[in-house]
Amino acid sequence: MTRWIAVDWGTTALRASLMEGDTPLETRASDKGMNSLTPEEFEPTLLALADDWVAGPTEVLCCGMVGARQGWVEARYSAVPCPALGTGLTTVPTKDPRLSVRIVPGLKQVTPHADVMRGEETQIAGILRAIPGFDGVACLPGTHTKWCHLSADEVVSFRTVMTGELFATITKQTVLRHSLAGDGWSEDAFLEAVSDALSKPEMLTARLFELRAADLLTGQEAGVARAVLSGLLIGSELAATRPWWLGRDVVITGSGKTTPAYAAALSSQGVTPRILPADAMTYAGLTTARELP
Amino acid sequence: MTRWIAVDWGTTALRASLMEGDTPLETRASDKGMNSLTPEEFEPTLLALADDWVAGPTEVLCCGMVGARQGWVEARYSAVPCPALGTGLTTVPTKDPRLSVRIVPGLKQVTPHADVMRGEETQIAGILRAIPGFDGVACLPGTHTKWCHLSADEVVSFRTVMTGELFATITKQTVLRHSLAGDGWSEDAFLEAVSDALSKPEMLTARLFELRAADLLTGQEAGVARAVLSGLLIGSELAATRPWWLGRDVVITGSGKTTPAYAAALSSQGVTPRILPADAMTYAGLTTARELP
Numbered sequence: 001m002t003r004w005i006a007v008d009w010g011t012t013a014l015r016a017s018l019m020e021g022d023t024p025l026e027t028r029a030s031d032k033g034m035n036s037l038t039p040e041e042f043e044p045t046l047l048a049l050a051d052d053w054v055a056g057p058t059e060v061l062c063c064g065m066v067g068a069r070q071g072w073v074e075a076r077y078s079a080v081p082c083p084a085l086g087t088g089l090t091t092v093p094t095k096d097p098r099l100s101v102r103i104v105p106g107l108k109q110v111t112p113h114a115d116v117m118r119g120e121e122t123q124i125a126g127i128l129r130a131i132p133g134f135d136g137v138a139c140l141p142g143t144h145t146k147w148c149h150l151s152a153d154e155v156v157s158f159r160t161v162m163t164g165e166l167f168a169t170i171t172k173q174t175v176l177r178h179s180l181a182g183d184g185w186s187e188d189a190f191l192e193a194v195s196d197a198l199s200k201p202e203m204l205t206a207r208l209f210e211l212r213a214a215d216l217l218t219g220q221e222a223g224v225a226r227a228v229l230s231g232l233l234i235g236s237e238l239a240a241t242r243p244w245w246l247g248r249d250v251v252i253t254g255s256g257k258t259t260p261a262y263a264a265a266l267s268s269q270g271v272t273p274r275i276l277p278a279d280a281m282t283y284a285g286l287t288t289a290r291e292l293p
Numbered sequence: 294m295t296r297w298i299a300v301d302w303g304t305t306a307l308r309a310s311l312m313e314g315d316t317p318l319e320t321r322a323s324d325k326g327m328n329s330l331t332p333e334e335f336e337p338t339l340l341a342l343a344d345d346w347v348a349g350p351t352e353v354l355c356c357g358m359v360g361a362r363q364g365w366v367e368a369r370y371s372a373v374p375c376p377a378l379g380t381g382l383t384t385v386p387t388k389d390p391r392l393s394v395r396i397v398p399g400l401k402q403v404t405p406h407a408d409v410m411r412g413e414e415t416q417i418a419g420i421l422r423a424i425p426g427f428d429g430v431a432c433l434p435g436t437h438t439k440w441c442h443l444s445a446d447e448v449v450s451f452r453t454v455m456t457g458e459l460f461a462t463i464t465k466q467t468v469l470r471h472s473l474a475g476d477g478w479s480e481d482a483f484l485e486a487v488s489d490a491l492s493k494p495e496m497l498t499a500r501l502f503e504l505r506a507a508d509l510l511t512g513q514e515a516g517v518a519r520a521v522l523s524g525l526l527i528g529s530e531l532a533a534t535r536p537w538w539l540g541r542d543v544v545i546t547g548s549g550k551t552t553p554a555y556a557a558a559l560s561s562q563g564v565t566p567r568i569l570p571a572d573a574m575t576y577a578g579l580t581t582a583r584e585l586p
Contacts, residue, residue, distance in 0.1 A: 077510075108506075108509075108510055109506075110510065113500075113503050113506075114503050114506035114507040114509075114510050114511065114513075115502065115503065115506045116505075116506045116509055116510065144468075144502060159499060160499075160502040160506070161498055161499045161501075161502065162467065162468070162469075162498065162501055162502050163498060165467050165468065166463075166467075166498060166501075169462055169463070169466050169467055170459075170462070173462050173466050174455065174458050174459075174462055175437075175455070175458065176455075201494050201495035201497075202494035202495075202529065202532035202533050202535075203533050204494075204497060204498070204529065204533075205454055205455065205456060205459060205497070205526065205529050205530060205533065206452060206453075206454045206530065206533035206534065207406075208454075208455055208459075209408065209437060209453040209454065209455050210406050210407050210408065212409075213401075213402075213406075213407035213408045213409045213453070214407040216407075216409055217370075217401055217403065217407050217409065218407065220407075233498065236495065236497065236498050237498060237499065239495035240495050240496050240497075240498065240499035241499065242495075
């Protein structure tokens with residue numbers, strides 16, 4: 001029974017991989033995220049995607065919003081400080097007797113501020129598998145970027161900054177959308193905005209409308225405006241999390257699009273982060289989860 | 294010809310008032326904003342709303358997005374420093390010979406940062422009519438709040454902060470919407486958040502996700518969360534505009550909903566603003582516009 005199924009089941013997407021030991025053999029994706037399913041629909045949805053991978057008794061390890069209260073079965077938050085995978089997986093009762101399904105719990109923090117994560121803890125477990133004994137900070141850029149202080153094989157504390165969601169919302173839903181269209185980019189404008197936001201974080205919201213005005217008055221390129229917006233937001237995030245990354249070992253684990261921006265911003269502040277790919281860390285974390293009793 | 298028509302024609306709404314001297318006799322509103330009209334539709338739209346007010350030759354004074362490039366006729370931005378009503382009104386050719394229509398220009402600023410306004414300059418003219426010789430700062434809260442330095446009967450400079458649009462967008466479009474529903478409010482939480490944002494402006498984006506986490510973990514009331522969000526955003530705005538209001542005479546001219554929040558926030562910092570109603574300042578500003586040659 002060396003083959004098993006790794007499942008990353010988020011709010012709006014499902015991704016399952018047939019695993020051999022710690023190596024993915026095949027990956028399939030679906031848009032049947034947690035948001036679109038009732039609890040009894042999870043098992044048939046998984047089987048519809050991966051039935052041919054279930055040749056006999058099959059272990060399935062899941063992470064993500066599948067474990068939320070509105071998910072398949074709630075995998076309650078473990079409170080930090082604790083190991084990345086918390087205080088134990090939640091076993092899911094299944095109708096198909098071949099399946100042995102377990103869900104990784106999310107993490108919660110009550111003090112010094114309220115915070116939660118669900119899904120990223122598995123990537124953190126992957127980072128600790130990839131770099132045993134890592135003592136430092138893991139930055140997981142995304143819709144809700146997580147900064148996690150890791151020490152002695154535990155998550156000591158963490159902080160969520162919703163930079164990705166703010167960027168997407170401002171780009172799509174505000175008057176600035178007229179001045180931010182397209183995929184253009186200016187690395188110089190980005191780094192200057194990061195520096196501005198770090199030195200004058202109080203100017204963040206005041207500077208946003210400049211992007212619209214500069215377009216109306218001087219036809220500023222949308223690519224420059226996008227880079228400035230991204231730089232202001234990531235710079236503000238770095239200003240807020242300075243105690244986390246200053247003088248620390250930093251690992252970045254994120255998607256291809258945002259990881260380089262965070263890496264460049266940190267490098268401009270004299271921090272050289274190690275970069276570990278998000279997918280690989282999810283596999284590694286679920287592999288660790290599978291080894292749990 | 295003491296009767297005339299005052300028109301505030303914005304992006305999504307039109308409001309016309311029959312005026313006798315500087316006093317509104319009757320006001321009518323329509324949802325036919327600039328966004329929904331082609332240039333040739335403005336005149337019939339106005340007549341459909343107010344034809345019975347046009348008994349003979351009738352002056353019509355307009356402010357707002359009606360003067361944008363996509364509006365009725367473009368009333369080009371005047372560059373500050375300049376009088377609130379800029380360097381002259383734009384006369385609109387009409388098919389109906391009874392109408393004499395003029396549009397107030399917007400204001401633009403090139404340095405120290407790019408900025409524009411269209412509509413608020415009329416309220417500023419109203420403030421200067423209401424308080425002749427006012428030397429200080431006008432704060433016009435709204436979707437895009439304006440801070441205007443007024444001196445020697447001119448707009449010296451201004452700064453737009455899109456606090457209102459950020460609050461609306463975050464409340465409606467992000468994951469925080471689940472934790473911000475309703476109309477609840479906590480004045481204590483608001484003032485504490487204002488103070489927090491002023492003392493630690495770099496924490497703004499980092500603190501937003503706490504509103505979601507505190508709901509999930511401890512069921513924080515939506516009214517408290519709304520007040521904290523508003524306090525963080527207005528506090529950040531005050532942090533950005535501190536050189537504008539610190540030790541200055543401040544007038545606030547805004548709508549009923551946001552004006553008290555700005556007044557409370559400024560009062561908590563030892564500034565006691567004068568409050569002048571927005572509608573009255575628009576009438577006063579258009580009355581001044583009508584007197585221009």
